[in-house]
Amino acid sequence: MGWRITGEQLAHIGLGANLLSSGGGGDTYTFQALALSVIDHQRGIEVISFGELGAEDYVVIIGATGSAALCEEMIPSGQEVITALRAYEERLGRRATAVMPLNIGGANALIPLILAAQCGLPVVDGDGMSRTFPELHMSSLHLAGVQGNSLAMTSVSGETVYLAEPDNILLSQLVMQTTQDMGGVAYFAGLGVSGQALSTAIIPNTLSTSCELGRIAHEANDVPQCLSDFHACFSNSIYGRPQVLIRGKIYGVLRQFVDGLVEGSFHIAGTGRYEGAALEIRYKNEYLSARRGDSYVCLTPDLLLVLDEERLSPCMVDEIEEGITVTVMGIPAPNVLRTGELLSYIGPEASGIMEPYTPVELLAGKGWLE
Amino acid sequence: MSYRIGIDVGGTHTDAVIMDNNRQLVSKIKVPTTEDIGSGIKRAIAGLLTQSELDPREIQFAMLGTTHCTNAIVERRNLAKIGVVRIGAPASLAIPPFLNWPKELLDKVFVGSHIISGGHEFDGRRIAPLDEAALREMAAEWKGKVAAVAITSIFSPVDSGDEQRAQEIFREILGDDIHYSLSSEIGSIGLIERENATILNAALVHVARLMVRGFEESLAENGIRGARIFLGQNDGTLMTSDYALRFPVLTIASGPTNSIRGAAYLTDAKGALVLDVGGTTTDIGVLVQGFPRESSLVAQIGGVRTNFRMPDLLSFGLGGGTRIRGEGDTLTVGPDSVGYLLPEKGLVFGGTDLTATDIAVAKGLTELGDRGKLGSLSPQLVESAYATMIDLVEEAIDKMKTTSDDIPAIVVGGGSIILPDQLTGVSEVIRPLHFEVANAIGVTIAEVSGQVEKIYSLEEWGRDQALEEAKRLAAGEAEAAGASADSVEIVDIEEVPLAYLPGNAVRIRVKAVGQLTI
Incomplete structure (x- = not known):
């Protein structure tokens, strides 16, 4: 069902996108401000559900690639995504009728909204990842056989290139290389898909879920209310019933470089009802796994939400510090991410964890009675 | 024997002590904080001298931790009219300066704000050539209207050249009586936040003078004339009064x-x-x-x-x-x-x-x-x-x-x-x-510090060399702030790897502290 995003809801979506990012995806503060500066407060931004897409619709995927840390200094000109979209449309000789985020987790949830507000295009309610992953092909679109084929990338200084490559994995490598050549951050428009093809490839309604989660966190008065409302929201979404894994304080934070990516781990010492329990979380750009002793209780692609209880907002991997009081939730990933082919890119083994993937619903109770 | 006097202005009380050069307490006093802050400070100094019966000429150091700047910003008082320039276009055009500022604070300080081309990428490459003509134009526009200018350039913590060049151009046209705040001297990576701090710093130029001159007068009126004056900053270390005149924003939150x-x-x-x-x-x-x-x-x-x-x-x-x-x-x-x-x-x-x-x-x-x-x-x-x-x-x-x-x-x-x-x-x-x-x-015994924060490519530098370089720079900053070279030690190293950047880029932050040179 369609709706219109208001200015106030942009803030909800910004926070909700961080809640769904499993610790990665970049800060949404700047892009939220940018979206707020271009939104027409009377009209809002039109959102359509995948069910409303027709055969003649052509949906273009919009987003940013590169280093989230650099985005905090290298703030966009605001013209990048329009420039990229126009370059893409020109090469294809075809106009976009709607746009969509590639990944709902983090800053990329907001970038299509900026473009939608600037061009008056609708946004499709959904994405291809339901969280965030580092590469283009780690998505439901790839699984559904949607070949990206091409996209246009624009740098902050306005340089634009068009990349064409029928293989999603090779295209993903090209994008990463181009991003580095463009100064570490770039914006893209492309991977166009017909309305019909998208309706079977999309992970639906994740934009509305992020908006609702953000609203809950903004309006909650205390931690228990926030958690119980999160529980209800996730349970009625494409995700599933979340599992509270621990409540406690962060200690023992480790960070290091492995093959150019930031990896690390930290521990949480339980408090209150979880006194005596401990949880270890590992991450590589995003949270990957949670473990109680030798037993894994949550494995990628299931999401981990590390909620800072004081701010009622999620801790990103680079915000993890000793002494913060958090509640950790394991959130089931949508089923499409749990299929064999995608697990080979985003499952535990792909991330160097030698443990077969098992859904968090089945794992979360383990390790308690040791 | 030489002595130091230290004063901390709190919300309710102004507390003051005199300590000797072996850091033993000689005298202490508490007086109510006054609305103008200064007369409370004056009373505290007078009280201490009466109690201790010391010759004021024996006071060699005077330290002040104060809420002048916090109060000025919170109460929107005594703020300077400022011009704001950001260098980096076309990058950052989407978000102009003063993002989400409270309107009544913005109205107090705003004269003009421009984003012009120039600035750098994280690896030091140029985004665009610095638009010197635009700088000259805005300087002419602001002449006679601004008391201070805040200058922020994209990735200036990596290369501050454009900020310094902009300051030179402004100086030529606006003269030396105008205060210039450069973001590379104030904050770290994170454009909006660093720029905000730089703007606040520029807006505090009058308050800084009230704070430092007022303290000097309070001391002089009590017969303390030769003392070197320091102000407490938010990291618990001291800066000289000259430094405080340039960076008043750093005094905020020194109390706790x-x-x-x-x-x-x-x-x-x-x-x-x-x-x-x-x-x-x-x-x-x-x-x-x-x-x-x-x-x-x-x-x-x-x-x-x-x-x-x-x-x-x-x-x-x-x-x-x-x-x-x-x-x-x-x-x-x-x-x-x-x-x-x-x-x-x-x-x-x-x-x-x-x-x-x-x-x-x-x-x-x-x-x-x-x-x-x-x-x-x-x-x-x-x-x-x-x-x-x-x-x-x-x-x-x-x-x-x-x-x-x-x-x-x-x-x-x-x-x-x-x-x-x-x-x-x-x-x-x-x-x-x-x-x-x-x-x-706490403010009386405080040390002086220096801090650097930079992005290093570990492939280019090697980790050890990058750390050594950052430590050397931080120690140099501490000495420049008044620390004796042999007492300087590194107290904090933070190393944050930055994902998705070529060359294993790491943000390294090092803080050095040392004792005041006597």
Whole structure:
């Protein structure tokens, strides 16, 4: 069902996108401000559900690639995504009728909204990842056989290139290389898909879920209310019933470089009802796994939400510090991410964890009675 | 013998001490903070000199931790009219300066703001050539209208060349009487937050003069003329008065840091909780390696987002003057307080308001005033009010601790007499001598520091060399700030790897501190 995003809801979506990012995806503060500066407060931004897409619709995927840390200094000109979209449309000789985020987790949830507000295009309610992953092909679109084929990338200084490559994995490598050549951050428009093809490839309604989660966190008065409302929201979404894994304080934070990516781990010492329990979380750009002793209780692609209880907002991997009081939730990933082919890119083994993937619903109770 | 005088201006009291060059306390005083701040400072200095009977010429150092700048921003007073330029277009055009500033603060300071081309990428490559013509044009437009200019260039922590060139051009046209704030000298990576801090700094140029000149006058009027003057900054170290005139924004939030540092000095503790109980509120901080633990939250100053690292503090409404009302189910503790009027309004002092201090006297925690005046208090009321007070404290202690083990707590501040010797979660309650002026002691014994934050490519530098270089730069900064070279040590190294960048880029932040050269 369609709706219109208001200015106030942009803030909800910004926070909700961080809640769904499993610790990665970049800060949404700047892009939220940018979206707020271009939104027409009377009209809002039109959102359509995948069910409303027709055969003649052509949906273009919009987003940013590169280093989230650099985005905090290298703030966009605001013209990048329009420039990229126009370059893409020109090469294809075809106009976009709607746009969509590639990944709902983090800053990329907001970038299509900026473009939608600037061009008056609708946004499709959904994405291809339901969280965030580092590469283009780690998505439901790839699984559904949607070949990206091409996209246009624009740098902050306005340089634009068009990349064409029928293989999603090779295209993903090209994008990463181009991003580095463009100064570490770039914006893209492309991977166009017909309305019909998208309706079977999309992970639906994740934009509305992020908006609702953000609203809950903004309006909650205390931690228990926030958690119980999160529980209800996730349970009625494409995700599933979340599992509270621990409540406690962060200690023992480790960070290091492995093959150019930031990896690390930290521990949480339980408090209150979880006194005596401990949880270890590992991450590589995003949270990957949670473990109680030798037993894994949550494995990628299931999401981990590390909620800072004081701010009622999620801790990103680079915000993890000793002494913060958090509640950790394991959130089931949508089923499409749990299929064999995608697990080979985003499952535990792909991330160097030698443990077969098992859904968090089945794992979360383990390790308690040791 | 030479002496140093240290003053800390708090919300309720201005505390001051004189210490000798062996860092032994000679004299201490507390006076009410005045609205203009300065006359309170003057009274405190005069009081100290009378008490100690020292020759004012023997005072060689004078240190001040003050709320001048915080108050000016919060109350929107004495702020300078400023011009703001950001260098980096076309990057960043989407978000102009003053993002989400409170309107009444913006209106007080705003003359003009422009984004022009120039600036750098993270690896030092140019975004675009610096638009010098645009700088000359805006300087002409601002001439006679601005007291200060805030200059921020994209990735200036990597290459500050454009900011310096812009300053030169402005100087040519606007002259030397205008203050220039360069973002590369004030903040770290994070454009919006660094720019905000730079704008605030420029807006504080008048306040900085009031603060430094006022302090010099207060000293001179009391016969202290030759002393070197320092101001406390938010990381618990000192800067010279010349430096404070250029970077007034760094004095913000120095107060809580001073009390934590003072508590550390008075007890020799390296790791502990510090509870600073004042007249109205209690601040709990955490002492790690002799310095306050810093907060991970974005620091808001007067509604403006900055990237200052503030001490991680938990404040709650319990102090010596906290008012207690009702009984049974209707009992409330605070959050309001009789403040510095406690010696008139508290029951034990013959007043009519029931305060936290009265409850502490009734419980026998402290001998103060006239116990006999508490006769009408029911024991149940005393017990339940006391239990509520302790709950507040213990809950806050639990929030601030990083581990479930009991740890020591140092209690300081005039109001700390209301706390008992046993608290849940605390292994030992330490009450140092001179606890009531710990903040003034903190600023008096403070060291001077230097800090650098840069992005290094580890492939290019190698980790060890990058760290060495950053340490060398930080030590150089500390010496430039007045530290004696042989006393400088590195106290903090933060290394944050940056994902998705070529060459294994790491953000390295190093802080060095050293003793004042005598």
